[in-house]
Amino acid sequence: MVLRATPEKREEKERVRQALLRAALRLGAQHGFASLGLREVSRAADIAPTSFYRHFSDMPELGLALVRELVNPMVHTLVTQASEGGALSERLADALVAAVNADAELVRFMVAERVGAFVILRRAIAAEFDVLTSVLAKTQRSGPRAARSSFAAAAALALIYDGLVRALDVQPDQRAALREQLIAQLAYVLEASDPNEGSDA
């Protein structure tokens, strides 16, 4: 006798689960994910501390869910936007600024936990970033001087990561200026390896 929850039930459970994830993200952006407690997050999500266990066995498991269910889609959106038409440097800078504007808390979590306390989270986030690197390398490999393209991809990824960090520490109205700066920096490292790549801007 296998009982299945009704769609409404599953939907309701998912709502609470999302509330927990968002609460952890918001509080983690303020005090750091490693210092978050199960009670603190549950309180912010308006459930009893004991109800936490209906969704996650502990905080690290919640962190992994954050990577799988929120960081992963964000990185893929970033890759998709960067693969659309136009100059690569511009597309990357736009996608980056868009990510920070759309969900600064998630970006904060991503860049912080990439070098954070939990090994398991560092690994998971590094894996997400690797997707971005290989996409960049592929884009570059289409041009000449393929050997140098991996250097360009590595430098571009480092600039992107650095750009995310700087965008977070800057007022929203200054992000346009940061975008211009990023475009120039990315063009510098990307176009040097392949002059055929778009350089109209």
Add this chain to the structure above:
Amino acid sequence: MVLRATPEKREEKERVRQALLRAALRLGAQHGFASLGLREVSRAADIAPTSFYRHFSDMPELGLALVRELVNPMVHTLVTQASEGGALSERLADALVAAVNADAELVRFMVAERVGAFVILRRAIAAEFDVLTSVLAKTQRSGPRAARSSFAAAAALALIYDGLVRALDVQPDQRAALREQLIAQLAYVLEASDPNEGSDA
């Protein structure tokens, strides 16, 4: 009546203070600085919890001391080593690997708290990194195409930061390979802006 502590007394106090700083660094590398408690650090430094207050008023103040007294010298050593003779890319890569070999815990603290939970620590560490950027920009400015030199400096700093992060997540015996990779990447972004810069390796 101003009483001054004898040199031996001050020395002894300094020893305990250093024990606290090192303990915080070691534990912070494992569980993250934001999650450290005053009692935990005091225990690791072999003093009573109440004695902590003879040195710092709270953990954030200890964190600031870490930046001022340990991060600052490390960055300056890095700058000094990078300013010696030889190809710039090599000097930078060597200085970076040397820093990780000499004090991985300190490097971990530095890169983690640069994007960590405490605003005050983020600011302090960003200020230290700015020194490195200006030194890089000056080195580049000596060559032609001065306008592009700031892009090269920004890209190089991003690569350096990225290199530190990767060096930490790699076994010590793999750091030689990472050094080679870094030299190539740095040469790529630095020499592109100034072909006159050393490129013998």
Add this chain to the structure above:
DNA sequence: TGTACATCAGTGAACGCGCGTTCACTGATGTAC
């Protein structure tokens, strides 16, 4: 249709524990005269 039973998210009470902080104290070592 009614009845018995299963599932399961959410709950409140209770537990033992480590936390940050306060306090009054000790003991070594200085200065004043």
Add this chain to the structure above:
DNA sequence: TGTACATCAGTGAACGCGCGTTCACTGATGTAC
């Protein structure tokens, strides 16, 4: 030289508090027949 006093790093007891976790329970809603 001796005596009175000041300084100050380190300490142990005690406090109130929030933590993670266990437990038995509720109530809504499913299935079996």
